[in-house]
Amino acid sequence: MALNGKQRRKLRALGHHLDVVVQIGANGVTKGVIAAAAQALDDHELIKVKIADEREGRLEAIDALVQGTKAEVAQVLGRTALLYKKRKKDSKIDV
Numbered sequence: 399m400a401l402n403g404k405q406r407r408k409l410r411a412l413g414h415h416l417d418v419v420v421q422i423g424a425n426g427v428t429k430g431v432i433a434a435a436a437q438a439l440d441d442h443e444l445i446k447v448k449i450a451d452e453r454e455g456r457l458e459a460i461d462a463l464v465q466g467t468k469a470e471v472a473q474v475l476g477r478t479a480l481l482y483k484k485r486k487k488d489s490k491i492d493v
Contacts, residue, residue, distance in 0.1 A: 401472065401493070408493055409444060410472055416445070416480075417446065419438045420434050421450065422448065422450060422451065422463070424451075426455070427463050432466035435469075435481070439467055439481065439482075439483040443483060443485055443489065444472070446478055446481075447478065449477045456474075460479050463479075
């Protein structure tokens, strides 16, 4: 499910006030980080992720996290990424 521009705008508006839920440290994207992000996505559907890596490694870290959680990227702004994954049942966010 690829997000179109209108859906991304809506998710960015909803995610603006959110706090960072998952942080990717110097060790990069590990199985523990993927598990924490997957649990947070299951709980919240829309999460912010903070990346402590240098500029070259940020996109690779986001790609690894997206592949591991099967989420969609709504926005990447500096070191922060906004990820969305719709719940299979009882979804709160309608895009």
